Amino acid sequence: xxxxxxxxxxxxxxxxxxxxxxxxxxxxxxxxxxxxxxxxxxxxxxxxxxxxxxxxxxxxxxxxxxxxxxxxxxxxxxxxxxxxxxxxxxxxxxxxxxxxxxxxxxxxxxxxxxxxxxxxxxxxxxxxxxxxxxxxxxxxxxxxxxxxxxxxxxxxxxxxxxxxxxxxxxxxxxxxxxxxxxxxxxxxxxxxxxxxxxxxxxxxxxxxxxxxxxxxxxxxxxxxxxxxxxxxxxxxxxxxxxxxxxxxxxxxxxxxxxxxxxxxxxxxxxxxxxxxxxxxxxxxxxxxxxxxxxxxxxxxxxxxxxxxxxxxxxxxxxxxxxxxxxxxxxxxxxxxxxxxxxxxxxxxxxxxxxxxxxxxxxxxxxxxxxxxxxxxxxxxxxxxxxxxxxxxxxxxxxxxxxxxxxxxxxxxxxxxxxxxxxxxxxxxxxxxxxxxxxxxxxxxxxxxxxxxxxxxxxxxxxxxxxxxxxxxxxxxxxxxxxxxxx
Amino acid sequence: xxxxxxxxxxxxxxxxxxxxxxxxxxxxxxxxxxxxxxxxxxxxxxxxxxxxxxxxxxxxxxxxxxxxxxxxxxxxxxxxxxxxxxxxxxxxxxxxxxxxxxxxxxxxxxxxxxxxxxxxxxxxxxxxxxxxxxxxxxxxxxxxxxxxxxxxxxxxxxxxxxxxxxxxxxxxxxxxxxxxxxxxxxxxxxxxxxxxxxxxxxxxxxxxxxxxxxxxxxxxxxxxxxxxxxxxxxxxxxxxxxxxxxxxxxxxxxxxxxxxxxxxxxxxxxxxxxxxxxxxxxxxxxxxxxxxxxxxxxxxxxxxxxxxxxxxxxxxxxxxxxxxxxxxxxxxxxxxxxxxxxxxxxx
Ligand SMILES: Cc1ncc(C[n+]2csc(CCOP(=O)(O)OP(=O)(O)O)c2C)c(N)n1
Ligand SMILES: [Mg+2]
Numbered sequence: 001x002x003x004x005x006x007x008x009x010x011x012x013x014x015x016x017x018x019x020x021x022x023x024x025x026x027x028x029x030x031x032x033x034x035x036x037x038x039x040x041x042x043x044x045x046x047x048x049x050x051x052x053x054x055x056x057x058x059x060x061x062x063x064x065x066x067x068x069x070x071x072x073x074x075x076x077x078x079x080x081x082x083x084x085x086x087x088x089x090x091x092x093x094x095x096x097x098x099x100x101x102x103x104x105x106x107x108x109x110x111x112x113x114x115x116x117x118x119x120x121x122x123x124x125x126x127x128x129x130x131x132x133x134x135x136x137x138x139x140x141x142x143x144x145x146x147x148x149x150x151x152x153x154x155x156x157x158x159x160x161x162x163x164x165x166x167x168x169x170x171x172x173x174x175x176x177x178x179x180x181x182x183x184x185x186x187x188x189x190x191x192x193x194x195x196x197x198x199x200x201x202x203x204x205x206x207x208x209x210x211x212x213x214x215x216x217x218x219x220x221x222x223x224x225x226x227x228x229x230x231x232x233x234x235x236x237x238x239x240x241x242x243x244x245x246x247x248x249x250x251x252x253x254x255x256x257x258x259x260x261x262x263x264x265x266x267x268x269x270x271x272x273x274x275x276x277x278x279x280x281x282x283x284x285x286x287x288x289x290x291x292x293x294x295x296x297x298x299x300x301x302x303x304x305x306x307x308x309x310x311x312x313x314x315x316x317x318x319x320x321x322x323x324x325x326x327x328x329x330x331x332x333x334x335x336x337x338x339x340x341x342x343x344x345x346x347x348x349x350x351x352x353x354x355x356x357x358x359x360x361x362x363x364x365x366x367x368x369x370x371x372x373x374x375x376x377x378x379x380x381x382x383x384x385x386x387x388x389x390x391x392x393x394x395x396x397x398x399x400x401x402x403x404x405x406x407x408x409x410x411x412x413x414x415x416x417x418x419x420x421x422x423x424x425x426x427x428x429x430x431x432x433x434x435x436x437x438x439x440x441x442x443x444x445x446x447x448x449x450x451x452x453x454x455x456x457x458x459x460x461x462x463x464x465x466x467x468x469x470x471x472x473x474x475x476x477x478x479x480x481x482x483x484x485x486x
Numbered sequence: 487x488x489x490x491x492x493x494x495x496x497x498x499x500x501x502x503x504x505x506x507x508x509x510x511x512x513x514x515x516x517x518x519x520x521x522x523x524x525x526x527x528x529x530x531x532x533x534x535x536x537x538x539x540x541x542x543x544x545x546x547x548x549x550x551x552x553x554x555x556x557x558x559x560x561x562x563x564x565x566x567x568x569x570x571x572x573x574x575x576x577x578x579x580x581x582x583x584x585x586x587x588x589x590x591x592x593x594x595x596x597x598x599x600x601x602x603x604x605x606x607x608x609x610x611x612x613x614x615x616x617x618x619x620x621x622x623x624x625x626x627x628x629x630x631x632x633x634x635x636x637x638x639x640x641x642x643x644x645x646x647x648x649x650x651x652x653x654x655x656x657x658x659x660x661x662x663x664x665x666x667x668x669x670x671x672x673x674x675x676x677x678x679x680x681x682x683x684x685x686x687x688x689x690x691x692x693x694x695x696x697x698x699x700x701x702x703x704x705x706x707x708x709x710x711x712x713x714x715x716x717x718x719x720x721x722x723x724x725x726x727x728x729x730x731x732x733x734x735x736x737x738x739x740x741x742x743x744x745x746x747x748x749x750x751x752x753x754x755x756x757x758x759x760x761x762x763x764x765x766x767x768x769x770x771x772x773x774x775x776x777x778x779x780x781x782x783x784x785x786x787x788x789x790x791x792x793x794x795x796x797x798x799x800x801x802x803x804x805x806x807x808x809x810x811x812x813x814x815x816x817x818x819x820x821x822x823x824x825x826x827x828x829x830x831x832x833x
């Protein structure tokens with residue numbers, strides 16, 4: 001079956017994209033995830049991965065050609081048809097197709113140029129818009145990477161494996177459950193990534209590949225009736241707290257049956273009944289909320305706790321200071337979970353703090369703070385369990401700093417050209433799923449086939465979920481004005 | 487119009503490029519000008535959320551200040567530096583984050599001059615991208631309304647590259663805090679297919695220097711039957727509505743309000759006296775918008791010329807929804823503008 005590859009929407013300013021070079025020759029075979037071509041966006045050069053496996057039949061554009069998102073650029077003869085993916089690619093143009101859109105098809109306004117300068121011509125092609133700066137920009141990015149490499153040089157001795165002793169404390173079914181939950185997040189995020197690259201996801205997405213152990217380790221130590229707060233990077237937290245792939249995917253597609261009825265979207269997934277308020281997309285915005293949620297638990301003498309997820313970047317916000325201060329003085333049952341993935345957007349953590357350990361912030365509030373290796377799901381689980389116990393016995397709050405790494409750009413439009421190679425490699429070697437998978441095969445009675453079966457089953461579930469989500473009814477115009485007030 | 491340059495040499499720029507050029511020129515001209523914001527100065531990096539400061543770190547390594555995520559902090563720092571003689575350009579990645587800096591903007595920046603009995607100056611420029619673009623409720627609001635009623639603040643909105651450059655330069659040279667609103671769908675050159683409903687906001691930019699005054703509306707199209715007022719994306723939709731109406735024999739005058747505080751009632755009044763009918767278009771909830779202020783201001787000043795009550799096309803009184811069909815229903819469209827004009831003329 002032949003599939004048309006379309007240019008994904010990778011520009012932040014709605015501009016053209018330049019295909020710089022093809023990395024797979026015509027006739028060459030392609031695996032899913034292989035870099036198919038290199039593209040220049042309005043701010044950087046980036047690699048674009050193939051969502052399909054097969055043989056590259058045609059390159060529809062020449063190197064240096066300028067195209068728009070949605071333009072067909074290649075044809076792949078797919079060998080391994082992933083049902084949902086194939087359906088997406090073969091038949092469906094971008095989201096517009098199944099919108100009951102109220103908009104006019106063409107809002108393009110020509111001659112609106114206000115300054116009545118000589119009659120303005122239509123915008124000329126802007127091929128190679130940044131050609132003159134391309135080399136300089138690449139050189140600058142190299143500088144940034146090497147600076148970040150030096151910043152990474154103050155080494156933290158992070159283990160590259162989970163030991164037998166650690167595993168021994170748990171029964172294998174629990175360990176396999178943790179593994180399964182992490183794989184569910186990984187496969188969900190990877191699947192969504194390809195859906196975005198195919199142009200079938202509205203909006204933008206922030207993903208958490210590489211950070212699965214923080215979400216899973218923390219949530220595994222919570223009860224169903226405990227709560228979490230989350231961020232723009234919230235898919236993993238939601239899955240770990242027990243939201244289904246279905247309800248999240250439906251939300252990402254803006255369906256009326258999504259976990260927020262399509263009103264929230266990727267940055268606001270949540271389900272109150274499952275202990276997750278809508279994710280907060282304002283950096284740090286969830287921190288005072290968590291204090292307030294914990295305050296309610298305390299005042300109502302409920303023994304629930306709240307775990308509040310936020311990034312390293314959030315520790316610079318006033319909301320962090322104010323929220324932790326309140327939680328501290330009232331001994332609130334709140335666990336403040338700082339996922340330190342070393343970057344806030346494109347800025348490395350050391351550029352915005354003088355602290356080595358963000359957990360040291362706890363000292364200024366007089367509360368417990370701990371730095372934990374966040375890619376070791378068992379270490380995260382144990383630290384959270386202790387924090388939960390402390391909170392339930394009235395000795396909260398706790399600040400946990402979980403050291404982790406995002407294996408993907410900040411959002412899908414980020415070329416992520418600031419992460420140093422050695423740093424990436426060190427963290428890839430400590431991938432949370434690999435760490436637990438290796439430990440399970442080495443120390444427990446688990447073989448690789450079993451792990452593969454777990455993954456295959458999740459992938460199959462995901463594809464079913466995609467098909468459902470894509471054909472699910474979207475909200476109607478009448479839904480616009482509902483849900484504003486209780 | 488007065489700000490039009492007569493030189494022939496021009497280049498076609500996008501709003502993002504025009505802003506970048508204006509910032510660079512002002513930084514070259516005056517060593518006190520500097521930029522402060524998040525992800526604006528990582529070498530080879532983003533140039534802020536929408537590329538406006540891209541590459542500027544090459545020329546101004548010491549005047550591109552990359553901040554922690556601390557809007558209250560760095561907006562306050564910008565106000566402080568401005569009082570001591572610097573001329574900062576502070577930006578938020580999305581307008582929605584202005585709310586985090588609200589205290590420094592509203593309680594300090596806007597009031598310093600007055601509270602000091604006219605002694606302290608705050609020559610501060612603030613930039614904020616706004617508008618609904620498929621990102622849900624917290625990265626989408628149009629919050630001009632929250633700032634236009636703050637005495638001591640000047641507020642402008644740029645709808646094309648020519649204005650973007652000229653207004654930014656005027657703002658840098660002004661001795662007061664000026665807040666510039668920019669629309670996410672207008673930054674690039676060809677958003678129409680990238681983001682549904684994006685339009686072309688590029689302009690031919692003259693090679694020579696120019697500024698666009700901070701207190702003047704812009705007449706975009708002449709007509710005698712009705713005046714349509716809009717700004718940012720809505721000024722483009724008003725133009726496209728006017729083109730369609732012309733086919734029916736209705737000639738609409740379109741004014742890009744552009745200067746949201748203070749409002750240029752001279753330009754608007756001249757038009758209202760001629761047409762006697764006004765439709766105001768605003769992206770953002772109907773209740774409490776800038777259009778409410780415009781409607782009241784027009785009625786007070788030019789009420790005797792009005793042949794019908796002022797009409798508004800705005801968003802529903804709801805947060806910005808995520809789902810594409812809901813967002814499309816939220817944002818005013820050309821069709822809704824056309825319908826409002828037809829209704830007004832049939833009265
Ligand atoms: C108040 C606020 N300022 C800026 C942003 C834009 N923004 C979104 S995510 C982000 C970086 C956040 O970094 P971090 O807290 O470390 O979380 P991570 O992305 O690493 O998960 C920024 C600057 C925002 N959403 N909210
Ligand atoms: Mg981070």
